[in-house]
Amino acid sequence: MNEVISYANAMWQALTHSFILRSILSAIASVAIWLAGLKHVQVLGIFILLVFIDLLTKWAAIAYKMLVDDGADGIKLSAIDKYIAIPCAFERRLISSEYMRKGFVKKILTYVAATAAAFLFDSMAGGITNKSSFAVNLVWLYLGSAEFLSILENLRDGGNQSMGKFLDLVKTKIESRVKL
Template sequence: MITDIVKGAGQTVSSITTGWVEKLIISGTLIALEKHCVIFVLFTMVVFIDLLAKWIALAYKELVHERATDRSLLSCIKAIPEAHRKGIINSYVMKTQFVGKIIVYMLITLPAICIDTAIKVSGGHAEFGMMVLAYLCLTELLSIVENLNDAGVSALSGLITAIKGKRGD
């Protein structure tokens, strides 16, 4: 048993050194892109929450159409599968819009980050990436609040005005 452990440890140590150039390049790239990967994942989560809020709003409209007495947020969430079965929530359209939105946002954000990097490398200071990210995040937040407002969560109506003010509308 101990010889198996020592043998396994020896194999692990020898495999660590195999492909060290590739491992070094991949590790360096991931370290360099870490911040951007985290931002991308978080931003994708915000867009996904917006998609969920849209589903809730569509389910709410269906509950209103059916004259349901319980139109609470929880009822709207529970009504999402039924709205999907009825075709009110169309998976293909929603997926296409979701993926399309992510691609457009990346096409807008990537050049802004590249410009920031170029200016910083040349000794300047730029915040174009932050400006674009902040605007897009506020736009998504506004969309989430508007969708929830459409779903009958009226407590958020004042927040719509505040977000539009921060966004510059």
């Protein structure tokens, strides 16, 4: 019986430990879940995911180049080999987390600023009651396209030769749609 009481006491201590911190984090999570219902926040989440994929594929491309420079046959390397070599590329300081972190923050701040400006433009041009979002959609198309193209370029640079022709096709389609 003492064992059960001791176990229950330990559980109670674990539950109440840092109760205020857990309550604050729970409140923040609740607000975040509420905000997730907003389309702009949802698209921000998707954009952040694109940026993470872009960074991961960039790291894989750098690791692939490192392996090839070390004498590995690029054709015989599997996709997993590049990702397994990423920690080694960090150790050799070929990948700088500071550079990648600054790039990530810059991309997110660009997204937020451009989306906010486009939202204000749409509000001004169409009024609050009009649900037109021409400028916001244009900003999202441009920023999403830039990240998508960067991911494809990283995949190509990471030894995926088939991405070269696909990248050219996608660039042509995007450029014809955005008129760059």
